[in-house]
Amino acid sequence: MYSFTASAERRLLWLLAFTQFTVIMDFMVMMPLGPQIMRAFDISPAAFATAVSAYSWCAGLSGLLASIYIDRSDRRSLLLTMYALFSVSNLVCACAGSFEVLLIARAFAGISGGVMTSLIMAIVGDVIPSHRRGAATGIVMSAFSLASVIGVPVGIALGAHFGWSTPFFLLFGLTLVIGLIGYWLVPSLTAHLAGGLRPFSRALPDLLKLITEPRYRPAFLLSFSLMVAHMMVIAFISPFLVANHGVAPASIAWMYCVGGIAPFFTSRLIGRLADRYGHRRVLQVMLLISLVPVLFLTHLPPLPFWAIVLFFPFFMVAMTGRMVPFQALLTTVPKPQARGAFLSVNSSFQSLGSGCGAWLGGMILSTAANGAITGYGTVGWIAAALALCVCAGTAWVATYTRSSDPGPDQITPTGAIQPDS
Known part of the structure; x- marks a missing residue:
């Protein structure tokens, strides 16, 4: 573990959050x-879903390749390079x-941005002791709220007025x-x-071994399903x-602004x-709570815009709230020396999973003759069913118990699935 002062630790965490x-x-x-x-490119919801998915799919593939080298270099150098x-x-x-150039640009963004999340979480796992990692993850995950409160509303407003x-x-x-x-x-x-480092010739075989590791497979499957x-x-x-x-496109900014304040x-x-109560237990509670706002939003009755704005914070709290304990739980799955590769x-x-979710949603939705989007209720029921499956599947995620993150020889395996020796 690193020895950071409290103020240096906070500065690093908030930089990672930004x-x-x-x-x-x-x-x-x-x-x-x-x-x-x-409207700008005259495309359908399915084509738009492809643009959203392009980022996620490329991010996923680049993340897989990153697992080969993410634990082989200085975290700082890799962070700065990928961010550039x-x-x-x-x-x-x-x-x-x-639209074709936009697809290429989104794919390029996914290739670079896809490595960032796993690298940031690897730094959190390296720097912050296990018993404080949930709170530290909450700080980094508050970036979602900052993006909702500030980034997305500002982006929507700028997009509405200037393109x-x-x-x-x-x-x-x-x-x-x-x-x-x-x-x-x-x-x-x-x-x-x-x-020490294993020979680079072992990188691809080690990646395949990591992906097929029986103790890791439940975590990977649940990550995919939840997204x-x-x-x-x-x-x-x-x-x-x-x-x-x-709802006017420019008004969406207010909804995201108000909705993002509470999760912050x-x-x-x-x-x-x-x-305090365990990453797994809090995750299960948040998954069950999230079913209510998900089904309400996807079956939204006719409501005034102010009512939708008041409801949106509950949706955002539930969706963000289930990701915080989930991400914290994942940092406890691998050994420290494999944390970067595992998280990548x-x-x-x-x-x-994000790309497949957007693509699948786009395939289910359709546009009626009057311009209305149909099938969103079906999307909600499928999403709720998947959340329930994730809730049940958390029992099969193996973790390690650490005492202030001791060395690898002191790690004691616990959990539903016993790790390899």
Whole structure:
């Protein structure tokens, strides 16, 4: 473990949170901009889902490849390099003049951004002791709320007044600033290299072994399933409200702003509860709670816009709240020296699940003659069923019990599935 002062630890965590903020905003802003993008390029919901999925699928594949090298280098160097590539991807996306170029730009963003989440979580796992990792994960996950409260509303407003590409120009500027701060603030992080490196010729066989490791397979499967359930619903909130409930695209900004305020505070609270009562138990509770807002939103009755705005915070708290203990639980699955590779592969499964969820949702939805989107209720029921499956499947995720993150020889395996010796 590293020895950071409390203030240095907080600065690093908040820098990682703001880094994650730009990655999440880059992904999230595409969804509420859906109506403008569909009009600008004259595309269907299914084609728009392909644009959303392109990022996720490329992020998943790049994350798998990253697992080969993510534990072989200084975390700082890799973080800064991938973030620079991610910054360039936003500029390319902002300059896209056709739907085909937009697809290529989103794929490029996925290739670079896909590595960032697993790398950030690996740094959290390396730096923060296990007994405080839930709260630290809550800080990093609060980036989702920041993106909802600030990033997405600002992006929607800019897109409504100056064109859909404006938010991506904004992201390009933000990533430049945050990247420079990271260059100055992030120290060298090489403790995970202390045990030595296996020959690079073993990288691909080790990746295949990691993916097929029986103790890891339940975690990978649940990660994929949860993100399918997540994105089936979230990717089409804005098009559904605009087409079926007459909400103006510019007004969506207020909904995301109000909806994101509550998770900004509850993410850290849920993280502390997970540390106190157990990541698995809190995850199961949040999964069950999330069923109510998911089914209500996908079967939304005619309501005034102010009522939708008041409801949205409950939806956001539930969806974010189930990801905080889930991410914290995942950091306890691998041994420290394999944490980066494990989280990279897991992030890949989450990205592939996101892409499949958006794509599957787009295939289920259709546009009626009057312009309304149909099939969103069916999407909700499938997402709820998947959440229940994840809730039941958490019993099969194996974890390790650590005492202030001791060395590998002191790790004691626990959980429903016993790890290999």
